[in-house]
Amino acid sequence: MTNQTEVIVYGAEVLCPSCVNLPSSKEQYDWLQAAISRKFGEEGIQYTYVDIFNPPEEEPYHSFAKQVVDEDLIYPVVFVDDELVGEGDPRLKRVYKALESRGFEPTA
Template identity: 70%
Template sequence: MGENIELTVYGAEVLCPSCVNLPSSKEQYEWLQAAIGRKFGESNVTYKYIDIFNPPEEGPYKEFAERVIEEDMFYPVVLVEDEVVGEGNPKLKTVYKALEERGLEPQA
């Protein structure tokens, strides 16, 4: 498998109002990287963290960051490619399933 899968986490330093007892977006981003690395090894996953209040100027990232704010989505919002696979408190099973659907295989 030669193609990279992009996993993007949209979040903020400030916890979302409904996520008071959860880790920060950045902590969940780092946790996802570690968990995916353990299950799939050093795989073909490219990770991006986007601060919703200070997104890069690149079109799709900026537009989705604005959508997270406008639609009051719970963050972090986790995307695998362009599919939302987690919001607020992402579930590993859901993220793993999305990665496997795109061809990643767990390491033995």
């Protein structure tokens, strides 16, 4: 298994105009974190939430948050490390597959 993998969720408190009837980005971030932890445990996975309207200055977060806004991407946008695994309504299957490809195995 890799030493550390990062799950990054880019989103905003306000709902995406294309995401009517979906939870907010922050709610989806919390849901993803809980689902991943249940399946793979908590060791080796770091979670980062980036508010696209108030991103940190740190790269690559700042640049991609600007890209989400400038290109009107459907958020939340979810990455596992540098791999885009979801946009708008992320699918656990794709997220799990990306984690498994990095050596993570389901617990019990």
